[in-house]
Amino acid sequence: MAWKVTVWNEFLHEKTNQKVIEIYPQGIHRAIADGISRHGRFEVRTATLEEPEHGLTEEVLNHTDVLIWWGHRAHHQVEDAIVNRVHQRVLEGMGLIVLHSGHFSKIFKKLMGTSCDLKWREATDKERLWVVDPAHPIAEGLGQYIELPGEEMYGEHFDIPAPDELVFVSWFTGGEVFRSGCTYHRGQGKIFYFRPGHETYPTYHNDEVLKVIANAVEWAAPRRGARPVYGNHKPIEQLP
Numbered sequence: 001m002a003w004k005v006t007v008w009n010e011f012l013h014e015k016t017n018q019k020v021i022e023i024y025p026q027g028i029h030r031a032i033a034d035g036i037s038r039h040g041r042f043e044v045r046t047a048t049l050e051e052p053e054h055g056l057t058e059e060v061l062n063h064t065d066v067l068i069w070w071g072h073r074a075h076h077q078v079e080d081a082i083v084n085r086v087h088q089r090v091l092e093g094m095g096l097i098v099l100h101s102g103h104f105s106k107i108f109k110k111l112m113g114t115s116c117d118l119k120w121r122e123a124t125d126k127e128r129l130w131v132v133d134p135a136h137p138i139a140e141g142l143g144q145y146i147e148l149p150g151e152e153m154y155g156e157h158f159d160i161p162a163p164d165e166l167v168f169v170s171w172f173t174g175g176e177v178f179r180s181g182c183t184y185h186r187g188q189g190k191i192f193y194f195r196p197g198h199e200t201y202p203t204y205h206n207d208e209v210l211k212v213i214a215n216a217v218e219w220a221a222p223r224r225g226a227r228p229v230y231g232n233h234k235p236i237e238q239l240p
């Protein structure tokens with residue numbers, strides 16, 4: 001089954017910052033969409049902030065198994081009605097993969113219930129993402145770590161609820177560490193936060209990073225299992 005994936009990107013840095021334009025001439029969303037398609041059979045579409053309803057209409061979300069989210073500068077411009085719509089779909093079972101600076105997005109903060117704050121530094125640290133859960137499906141096909149020659153640093157403390165599973169821990173040249181691959185369940189939905197991806201580095205051209213995102217799509221996609229039933233319920237057995 002080809003999962004239906006929507007890659008959402010605010011798509012602003014790629015129009016104004018020359019360095020970012022050179023790395024991602026068609027936008028981060030296009031790099032991710034093309035990149036994950038090399039690692040799996042997905043039906044991928046993209047959506048951006050400036051499209052009507054940010055490209056996340058009822059129609060689009062109802063036909064999305066997994067939503068990937070990249071945002072940074074314009075979290076506050078994402079309309080609450082759309083955030084609520086995405087939130088509802090996650091609770092119903094849509095997978096959500098939040099990337100890098102998406103830690104401060106309205107949707108991630110709403111799902112976590114904490115500030116999601118962290119330390120950061122833009123100084124081209126080397127990042128080594130250690131796989132700390134080698135049997136996890138999101139780590140399938142990787143070695144013991146992924147090394148990125150230059151990235152923005154994110155450091156602990158990261159103000160998130162304790163993850164259900166921790167798949168990666170990052171080390172940075174400056175000495176900090178960070179929980180860089182975290183899974184959560186909210187309602188029927190599965191959520192994966194994945195740290196790397198600052199816009200001025202070619203991180204979403206790195207094949208191992210793309211492999212992780214593709215693995216995460218497979219992991220987060222809704223399995224149509226037992227349908228939950230709520231509310232007043234007649235007994236199944238005869239009551240005494």
Ligand code: ZN
Pocket residue numbers: 100101152197198199
């Ligand atoms: Zn960044």
